[in-house]
Amino acid sequence: DGGITQSPKYLFRKEGQNVTLSCEQNLNHDAMYWYRQDPGQGLRLIYYSQIVNDFQKGDIAEGYSVSREKKESFPLTVTSAQKNPTAFYLCASSNGQGVSGNQPQHFGDGTRLSIL
Amino acid sequence: GDSVTQMEGPVTLSEEAFLTINCTYTATGYPSLFWYVQYPGEGLQLLLKATKADDKGSNKGFEATYRKETTSFHLEKGSVQVSDSAVYFCALSGGSGGSNYKLTFGKGTLLTVNP
Numbered sequence: 001d002g003g004i005t006q007s008p009k010y011l012f013r014k015e016g017q018n019v020t021l022s023c024e025q026n027l028n029h030d031a032m033y034w035y036r037q038d039p040g041q042g043l044r045l046i047y048y049s050q051i052v053n054d055f056q057k058g059d060i061a062e063g064y065s066v067s068r069e070k071k072e073s074f075p076l077t078v079t080s081a082q083k084n085p086t087a088f089y090l091c092a093s094s095n096g097q098g099v100s101g102n103q104p105q106h107f108g109d110g111t112r113l114s115i116l
Numbered sequence: 117g118d119s120v121t122q123m124e125g126p127v128t129l130s131e132e133a134f135l136t137i138n139c140t141y142t143a144t145g146y147p148s149l150f151w152y153v154q155y156p157g158e159g160l161q162l163l164l165k166a167t168k169a170d171d172k173g174s175n176k177g178f179e180a181t182y183r184k185e186t187t188s189f190h191l192e193k194g195s196v197q198v199s200d201s202a203v204y205f206c207a208l209s210g211g212s213g214g215s216n217y218k219l220t221f222g223k224g225t226l227l228t229v230n231p
Contacts, residue, residue, distance in 0.1 A: 042205065042223040090159050104150060105219055107159035
């Protein structure tokens with residue numbers, strides 16, 4: 001079945017440590033996204049990528065980094081510079097948006113990151 | 117920039133009750149509008165969408181109509197079930213205040229349906 005796979009489901013980070021969240025899609029989608037979800041705040045965009053080897057900062061990119069070396073993969077690194085990393089992280093993909101922005105995004109099941 | 121405002125939750129209903137979750141938006145241009153649903157511990161699933169004014173999106177008994185004159189996209193269901201308990205998000209993309217690739221979300225509304 002086509003879809004988006006995020007791993008691990010749960011992740012724990014020690015102080016000063018970088019951690020990487022995996023996101024893989026087999027939907028052949030061009031665009032991929034990372035969101036952070038905090039209780040009562042909805043989803044906020046961290047980074048997005050419209051095409052391989054290119055990505056743009058979203059609304060809350062500080063303390064995060066990404067790469068897009070392959071179409072199907074868009075890993076997110078939470079660096080030690082992110083002082084409040086505890087959250088639920090969601091990866092999504094879409095088949096481009098064209099002019100009208102009417103293509104829906106498809107989401108993975110998320111990774112819950114906590115601080116030890 | 118673009119923004120979405122949806123009614124504060126939580127919303128608690130009895131089974132077979134009528135559901136309305138209000139959503140209004142601010143955007144220039146002609147955005148597309150979406151409702152997503154999130155079940156506990158899972159990611160978001162697209163529930164329905166509408167891409168132009170007066171379009172009605174529908175799925176699994178849920179409906180929402182794109183009202184440009186009132187900048188609204190309210191979610192409705194005539195008879196809710198316990199299995200509808202989830203968090204519902206209203207979202208838009210393609211407005212002139214954001215890129216076509218960016219989804220702008222409301223804060224979500226938690227719905228609990230009791231037997």
